[in-house]
Amino acid sequence: MSKQQVLSEPETPVSQPSYRVIGTPRPKVDAYAKVTGRALYADDILLPRMVYGRLLRSPHPHARILSIDASRALALPGVLAVDYRRRSAAPLRYFAFQPG
Numbered sequence: 001m002s003k004q005q006v007l008s009e010p011e012t013p014v015s016q017p018s019y020r021v022i023g024t025p026r027p028k029v030d031a032y033a034k035v036t037g038r039a040l041y042a043d044d045i046l047l048p049r050m051v052y053g054r055l056l057r058s059p060h061p062h063a064r065i066l067s068i069d070a071s072r073a074l075a076l077p078g079v080l081a082v083d084y085r086r087r088s089a090a091p092l093r094y095f096a097f098q099p100g
Contacts, residue, residue: 051080068084070082070084
């Protein structure tokens with residue numbers, strides 16, 4: 001018995017709808033501003049009464065943290081709050097500050 005290769009007719013492509021935007025090159029209107037350094041990014045925006053956040057991680061991997069004393073951090077000028085969690089798997093909490 002010999003092996004025979006069965007060739008089937010190629011499938012005809014289904015007509016695809018023509019889109020005006022999808023699959024077409026779009027002009028990069030902000031390219032010149034980005035290349036010249038004139039584009040504004042989120043880090044460049046300064047708003048009045050803006051509050052910044054910092055994250056401090058332990059320099060010791062797998063260390064067991066027994067206590068956290070935030071009094072020195074709270075004594076620094078400009079510090080509004082210190083947020084720390086007992087467990088790393090704790091859900092992230094959102095809170096608002098109203099400097100008084």
